[in-house]
Amino acid sequence: MSQPVQQRILKTAIPGPESAKLHQRRTKAFSESFGVTLPVFIESAGGGILVDVDGNHLIDLASGIAVTSVGASHPKVTEAVRKQVERFTHTGFLVTQYESAVQVAERLNALTPGDFEKQTGLFSTGAEAIENVVKISRTYTGRDAIVVLSHAYHGRTLLTMTMTAKNAPYKEGFGPFAPEVYRAPSPYPYRWSGHPDDIAQQAFDQLADQITTQIGAHNVAAIIMEPIQGEGGVIVPPAGYLAKVAEFARENGIVFVADEIQAGLGRTGDMFAVNHEGVVPDLITTAKALAGGLPLSAVTGRADIMSAVPAGGLGGTYSGNPVACAAAVAALDALVEEDLPGRARRIEAIAKPRLQALAGEGSHIGEVRGRGAMLAMEFVEPGTKIPDAAAAKQVANHANSNGVLTLTAGTYGNVIRLLPPLVIGEDLLTDALDVIEAGVGTLA
Ligand SMILES: *Cc1c(COP(=O)(O)O)cnc(C)c1O
DSSP, X not given: OOOOOSSOXXXXXXXXXXXXXHHHHHHHHSOTTSOOSSOOOEEXXXXXXXXXXXXXXXXXXXXXXXXXXXXXXXXXXXHHHHHHHHHOSOOOTXXXXXXXXXXXXXXXXXXXXXXXXXXXXXXXXXXXXXXXXHHHHHHHHTOOEEEEETTOOOOSSHHHHHHSOOOTTTTTTOOSOOSXXXXXXXXXXXXXXXXXXXXXXXXXXXXXXXXXXXXXGGGEEEEEEOSSBTTTTOBOOOTTHHHHHHHHHHHTTOEEEEEOTTTTTTTTSSSSGGGGGTOOOSEEEEOXXXXXXXXXXXXXXXXXXHTOSOTTSSOOTTTTOHHHHHHHHHHHHHHHHTTHHHHHHXXXXXXXXXXXXXXXXXXXXXXXXXXXXXXXXXEBOTTSOOBOHHHHHHHHXXXXXXXXXXXXXXXXXXXXXEOOOTTOOHHHHHHHHHHHHHHHHTOO
C-alpha cells in the first residue's frame, strides 16, 4: 500500500457529488445526534492527506482530533496490524494474555516523566482512561472528591461529561451528573488580566482556597487537568501554574493527574506537555495518538497507586485489544525513531509566525497560541476581546471548501485549532497556511 499523493487536489466542490450521495444515506440511516465537521466521505488517507470518494485530496489539519500523529496509514502501523489480525484479533487480556500489551506498558512506563517505579493499565477510549484514573485515585486515597478546571474536556460518559466544563453540546439535557466533582477556575492568560506570573499565582490561590475551605483537602482524591486544554480552546496555562498545583497535591496527599490524551505523545514538541514545565504527575492518561488510529487508552504512573485497586477491579472486555496494542508498539516506535516531537517543533516554527502575522492590530484574531503541532487562533470582534464564533466559522468554512480540513474549538466556539499529523510535509503545511491566510482575508 502506498500513501496518497501528498498534494492538495480539488476535482469537485467540497463536498463533491459522491460524498453528497453518501451523506444523504447517512442522514437517513445514522443517528443525527452525531455532528460532523465536514460531510465528506474518505476513501484513503496517509501522511498529511485525506482522499475523498470524489477524488479530492484534502490537507489534514485535524488528524481525526489529534489521533493520527504518525499519519493515517503509517507503513509500520499497517504492517503490525496486518500481522496481528492474521494471528488473532482478540483473547481478552483478562482471560489469556499476549506480549504486545506488556510492550505497550513498558514503553509508556519508560516514556512518561518521573524517575520512580511505574505501571500502566490499558483501556479503549480516552473517557475510559479518565473513568479509571478516578477509580484508582479514590481507592488509593480512600477519598471521594475530584477537582477539575473550567474549560476542561475529559469525555462524554456520565462521569467524564460531569468533569467536562462546557454545557452545550456535551451536557445539555444529560443530567443528573455524577457527584463529588468540583471545578476550579482555569488560568486563561488571554482572558485574564495581569502578568502571566500573577495569573498563575491567582489561579493557584483560588484553587487552593477552594479546596481548603469548601471541600477539605483531606477529602480530595485527585486533581485532574489537561496541561494544555484542547477542546476548551488550546488554552496554555501560564508558566509555573501546573508546578504549583502538583506541589499542593503532593503536600496534601492528593493524586495529581495530567490528562495528556490530546497534548501527549509528541504533539506539543516534547513527548508530554508537562515536560515543558518540568512537572511530574503521579498519573498520566493517554489515548488519541497512542495506537496510530486504533482505539487504545492508558493510565500510567506510580506503581503503588496503579496497583491500589484489588485484582479484578479494573478492566473491560476490549481493554488493551491485541490489534490496538500491536499498532501502539509500532506507532510509539515511529514516534521515537522519526523524532516526531522534533517534527512538531518544526511545524510550530513554520506555522506560528505566519499565524501571528495575521493577528495584527485591529484584526479579527485576538491571540495565536499553542505549542508544537497544537496551535490555535482565537477570533474576536476587532479591537475587543468579544468572542467572534462567526468569524472562526467563516475562516474554517473557507479552508474546508478549499481542501484544508480544520477544526473549531473553544468554550465560546471562536477558536480554530491546527492539529496536523506530525508527519505532514512542509510544502503541504505551507499550502494549507496560504489557504487559511486567504480565509482570514475574507473577513470584513
Ligand atoms: C478526547 C479527549 C478525551 C476523551 O477521549 P475519548 O477517546 O473521546 O473518550 C479526554 N480528555 C482529553 C483531554 C481529550 O482531548
